Amino acid sequence: MTTEDEQEEQHPMAGQTGPRAADRTLEVLELVAGAPTPVSAKALARSLGCALSTAYTLLAPLTDRGYLVRTDGGYTLGYRVSALHRAFQRQMGLTDGVDGIDGVLARMRHATRASANYVAYQGDGLVIADVRTFAADGDEQADLAVGVDPRSHAYAHGKIALAAAGAAARRRYVEQPGLRRFTPNTIASAERLDEELRRIRRTGVALDVEEARTGLACLAAPVLGTDGAVIGSVSLAVRPADLRTRRHQLIAAVKQAAREASPVR
Structure with missing residues (x-):
């Protein structure tokens, strides 16, 4: 019989589809944005209360699209965030x-x-x-x-x-x-x-x-x-x-x- 964490390790986004997955992805972005220094995947997993594999699954699209950047010290905001802000400024x-x-x-x-x-x-x-x-x-x-x-x-x-x-x-x-x-x-x-x-x-x-x-x-x-x-x-x-x-x-x-x-x- 597997534990909940083991099940999540086997299926990192089990129960994390649709709006819930989007919500947790945005939560990752907000956690990184609110941190004064780079944030490690382990720290994000602790804050989210999820397995490390789930944290990496959430981090992957944000990193691939340039909203986050992985550094030696952890994750920081990426170049796409400033582009979004400039678009927001134009609209406002x-x-x-x-x-x-x-x-x-x-x-x-x-x-x-x-x-x-x-x-x-x-x-x-x-x-x-x-x-x-x-x-x-x-x-x-x-x-x-x-x-x-x-x-x-x-x-x-x-x-x-x-x-x-x-x-x-x-x-x-x-x-x-x-x-x-x-x-x-x-x-x-x-x-x-x-x-x-x-x-x-x-x-x-x-x-x-x-x-x-x-x-x-x-x-x-x-x-x-x-x-x-x-x-x-x-x-x-x-x-x-x-x-x-x-x-x-x-x-x-x-x-x-x-x-x-x-x-x-």
Whole structure:
């Protein structure tokens, strides 16, 4: 009688067909991408909870297609990943250079002497698809990352996404992950948040003053796609005192940058 591991050794992808096999292959890619150093096949097998032969079976197509590269120390991301990222940037309208998003952020940072950010939205608008940051030396920065951010109701860029999202998407966010309180200033009631989002839709700018993090204030404006839908936002991260003293200048700068970043001006 063979053990489960022995059966898997004999048939490495037994029970690993269709969506399950695709899911585990993507899991391998994500594990390698999230590691600070090359990852060995043995380490991947341990993380996946599978036999070593199964790990090699999952690694083979990723390596053959150039999404992973095998080095002396283990597996690292391959050249095809950067090609995918460039294609993603084209689809999201994230062009580089002085006429692209990077140029817009560089000009906004120079004009305001503040950290400038661009956040691209995807799906129902509450998923951060890409982040660009031009940090000002010694100034505060928002801690932004791709994915669903449970702090969306506390950050200015997140409020832009919530204000543009449909009622069903906003309701899902309020229910899960919910309106957690990160500082004493965080909006933690659905009624107050609705009022705030109505103000944002009316004025075209979102503010947060120490709502996500003590000592940090942000302001953001929506970037519109060719169909007029909100596809992202540009934002500035400053100290609360700077927002109080330069409020009008910063609002004007972030609105101008949002117009420049929009594909149709």
